[in-house]
Amino acid sequence: MKTNFFIIMGVSGCGKTSVGKALAERLGWDFYDADDYHPAENVAKMASGIPLNDDDRAPWLRELHKLIAGSLAQGRPGVLACSALKERYRRVLLAGNPGVQLVHLKGSYELIWSRMNARAAHYMKPHMLRSQFEALEEPADALVVDISLPVEEIVERILAWHSGVE
Ligand SMILES: Nc1ncnc2c1ncn2[C@@H]1O[C@H](COP(=O)(O)OP(=O)(O)OP(=O)(O)O)[C@@H](O)[C@H]1O
Numbered sequence: 001m002k003t004n005f006f007i008i009m010g011v012s013g014c015g016k017t018s019v020g021k022a023l024a025e026r027l028g029w030d031f032y033d034a035d036d037y038h039p040a041e042n043v044a045k046m047a048s049g050i051p052l053n054d055d056d057r058a059p060w061l062r063e064l065h066k067l068i069a070g071s072l073a074q075g076r077p078g079v080l081a082c083s084a085l086k087e088r089y090r091r092v093l094l095a096g097n098p099g100v101q102l103v104h105l106k107g108s109y110e111l112i113w114s115r116m117n118a119r120a121a122h123y124m125k126p127h128m129l130r131s132q133f134e135a136l137e138e139p140a141d142a143l144v145v146d147i148s149l150p151v152e153e154i155v156e157r158i159l160a161w162h163s164g165v166e
């Protein structure tokens with residue numbers, strides 16, 4: 001199956017936005033950041049230091065599923081940066097959406113912690129990182145890329161995979 005859509009996933013601060021944008025630019029595909037689709041209540045909850053639960057994420061995931069289905073239906077390939085931490089969340093995103101490839105940006109707690117602390121003001125505060133790792137269920141079917149590499153190199157690896165399988 002030809003890949004028409006990438007979901008760049010992983011815990012907060014793993015580099016989804018940086019890698020997703022750069023990848024979309026290289027491919028000439030549309031870029032979407034799932035953070036832009038959180039309802040205001042979810043952002044307020046995270047900003048107050050409370051992790052989201054399954055119920056908070058459910059409507060957000062349904063919205064993102066529609067987004068992917070809509071872009072595939074229009075024949076517009078895309079890249080979505082989305083935490084997609086649990087298997088059941090990924091099932092919602094992928095249901096009936098063929099040609100979507102997951103890319104898991106994987107790195108240590110310590111590395112991501114240090115990057116989150118260095119990042120300019122963001123509603124997701126570094127102390128929330130523990131809960132992100134607790135929620136994470138690593139996918140078995142993703143392309144896994146090590147985030148200690150520079151963004152450009154991560155993008156090269158995804159592009160190499162993409163050209164190798166098609
Ligand atoms: N491969 C990398 N090498 C060095 N720095 C990186 C890399 N990837 C991301 N960063 C930096 O780490 C920080 C977090 O990256 P980014 O915002 O892209 O992550 P994210 O997964 O989208 O985070 P969130 O989900 O919390 O929005 C940023 O300051 C970014 O510049």
Ligand SMILES: O=C(O)[C@H](O)[C@@H](O)[C@H](O)[C@H](O)CO
Pocket residue numbers: 011012013035038052057082083084085124132
């Ligand atoms: O599922 C979640 O808990 C959220 O999507 C978070 O991962 C943040 O929105 C994102 O990472 C921004 O920091």
